[in-house]
Amino acid sequence: MKQSLARDKSQISFDRISKVLAFIHNNLDSSLSLNDIAKQSCWSRWQLQRVFQSQTGMSVANYTRELKLSVGAEWLLDTNKRVIDIAIEFGFSSEISFSRAFKQKFGISPSTYRKRAQRIGLKKPIEVSRLSYNGLGSSVFLEVRVDTKEEFILKGVRGEINGLFSSSPNFSQIVPKLWQQLELEARDFPRPKGSLLGIIDVTKSDFDGSSLDYWAGIRVPEEAALPELPSLYSNKFEVLSVPKQTYAVVKHRGPVLNLPKTIEWFILSWLPNSGYRGIDGYELEIYPESYQPASANAEMEYWLPIEKISDT
Structure with a gap:
């Protein structure tokens, strides 16, 4: 009874934040003042901040500002609107205040962002989704952003899998074995921080989602000299060069x-309504240092190669 009551309270809180x-x-x-936003909930401004942060x-302020700046950044790339017009459109009092906030988020000015013409650090609205795990439905908030990653080199082990949408998926059996093989081979080599990546190469896959190359690997530091590559980490590892790509990135929480x-959900629900299309490239699984794959609190990111759909 207590667990059921706790779930009910959690769902009520979730629904109210969804409304916000x-x-x-x-x-x-x-x-969008905090007072205006709080009126959409049953909470005071302080209570809303506390619940919103926990969920x-x-x-509230950081989330709202990052969304405004991200949409503004897309307008810089996709339209000829002046910076002052974009600033006013999103409720900034002046071009100066917009440019100051923009530089705090993206590290460069709006004009420089436009000149570089790369989609970097674009936060998308948090999505509300109901996912089913082990037959149990659960409402979750899913975070997505659009980002560009420069070319990099990976060393690791490779195996062939049938993917999620194939008629006979087998990735759940093969992928763990590849990671075990990587750990075994790399145990005598120092591991760079935050460098473990799973990569799904769909550039040469069959149309039915089979015959995908899956790599469990270690990202080679940019400063590594080319002569070191054959013996870096292990001479038993293969080398993969991943080209520069633009990605949609979803954060996965839990096991x-x-x-x-x-x-x-990412491919079937989010992507069709995003204004982007998926492309055949290299999909990434990026794991933090000391990742605990079975933990309910674990977090990792899945990077899906995309391109913007032209309005013309």
Whole structure:
């Protein structure tokens, strides 16, 4: 009974934050004061901040500002609108205040961002989804962003898998064995921080989602000299060069066994309504240092190669 009551309270809180999120998403072209947002919930401004932070990991103000700046950044790339017009459109008092906030988020000015013409650090609205794990439905918030990653080199082990959407998927049996093989081969070599990646090469796959190359590997540091590559980490590892790509990135929370459900939502639900299309490239699984794959609190990211759909 207590567990059921706790779940009910959690769902009520989730539903109210969902309402707050919808209000923010539909009113990005206004100033959106904290007081206005709090009126969409049953909470005071302080209570809303506390609950919103616990549910999303961000403050209301930071989330709203990052969304405004991200949409503004896309407008810089996709339209000829002046910076001052974009600033006013999203409720900034002046071009100066918009440019200052923009530089704090992206590290460069709006004009430089436009000149570089790369989609980097674009936060997308938090999505509300109901995923089913082991037959049990669960409402979750899913975070997506659009980012560009420069070319890099990976050393690791490779195997052939049938993917999530093939008629006979076998990745859940093969992928863990590849990671075990990587750990065995790399145990005598120092591991760079935050460098473990799973890579799915779909550039040469069959149309039915079979015959995909899966790599479990270690990213080679940019400063590594080319002569070191054959023996770096292990001379038993193969080398893969991953080209520069633009990606949609979803954050997966919880056991890695549930990752396929998140990917399924990402490709079947989020992508068709995103204004982007998927392309055949290299899909990435990026794991933090000391990742615990069975932990309910584990977090990793899945990177899907995309391109912007032209309006013309």
